[in-house]
Amino acid sequence: MKPPLPRLLLIADRFTDPRRADVARRAVAAGVPWVQLRDHEVDAGTFARAAEALVPVLQAENPALLLSINTHLEVARRLGLGLHVGWRGPGVAEARQQLGPDALLGYSAHNPAAAQQAAMQGADYVLFSPVFAPISKPAVPAAGLAALAAVCQTVTIPVLALGGITPGRVPACLNQGAYGVAVVSAILEASDPERTVQQFLHSLSLQEQPQRNSHDAA
Numbered sequence: 001m002k003p004p005l006p007r008l009l010l011i012a013d014r015f016t017d018p019r020r021a022d023v024a025r026r027a028v029a030a031g032v033p034w035v036q037l038r039d040h041e042v043d044a045g046t047f048a049r050a051a052e053a054l055v056p057v058l059q060a061e062n063p064a065l066l067l068s069i070n071t072h073l074e075v076a077r078r079l080g081l082g083l084h085v086g087w088r089g090p091g092v093a094e095a096r097q098q099l100g101p102d103a104l105l106g107y108s109a110h111n112p113a114a115a116q117q118a119a120m121q122g123a124d125y126v127l128f129s130p131v132f133a134p135i136s137k138p139a140v141p142a143a144g145l146a147a148l149a150a151v152c153q154t155v156t157i158p159v160l161a162l163g164g165i166t167p168g169r170v171p172a173c174l175n176q177g178a179y180g181v182a183v184v185s186a187i188l189e190a191s192d193p194e195r196t197v198q199q200f201l202h203s204l205s206l207q208e209q210p211q212r213n214s215h216d217a218a
């Protein structure tokens with residue numbers, strides 16, 4: 001049986017930028033329990049080399065850190081890490097078949113039907129976005145909390161809310177049935193990343209454990 005997923009995921013978007021990689025390291029040192037390495041702006045070789053360099057740095061901060069790789073299945077397999085896919089990369093069924101039943105596998109969903117299909121094809125969790133307008137792209141329209149609730153009611157695997165997530169918005173997401181939250185800008189662009197991580201962990205700990213989407217949590 002897979003252990004329960006953490007409720008806070010840092011998506012280290014454009015992690016091949018050394019400055020952003022170092023903020024991710026600081027966030028892990030401050031208590032972020034799960035990091036996804038994401039960079040859609042570099043080629044596969046650059047991604048692989050940067051991931052191979054950063055993973056031991058992050059693991060040195062927390063040997064129990066959960067790590068996922070966005071899109072690059074071979075990197076995930078070689079480093080023994082989880083894989084996260086969306087419309088890029090292999091499909092969920094293909095990824096599950098390639099990686100086997102024990103690998104952590106997630107999917108970026110933008111509606112209930114896509115979340116349900118991912119769950120049926122073997123995803124362990126879904127990220128639903130953008131719940132709020134993304135901090136990095138405020139012009140992108142928010143899907144809203146009602147849309148988050150619809151996804152949470154559709155699947156039994158954990159749903160993590162993504163897009164415009166701040167510590168103050170965590171309770172609203174959990175109240176809609178989200179298992180946890182995924183964050184890019186609020187941590188990577190924070191003036192004080194350590195303090196922001198503490199605020200997220202505090203917001204998550206204030207909530208009662210969700211009754212739905214508990215992913216085998218005891």
Ligand SMILES: Cc1ncc(COP(=O)(O)OP(=O)(O)O)c(N)n1
Pocket residue numbers: 038070084085086087088108129130134137140
């Ligand atoms: C503003 C904004 N940025 C990024 C995404 C990512 O969604 P998607 O490409 O489906 O998923 P991943 O690459 O992160 O797996 C978005 N929806 N909106």
Ligand SMILES: Cc1ncsc1CCOP(=O)(O)O
Pocket residue numbers: 011013129130133134135136137162163164165182183184185186
């Ligand atoms: C990677 C990604 N996926 C959906 S929205 C998004 C980026 C915006 O998230 P944030 O508002 O935390 O920067």
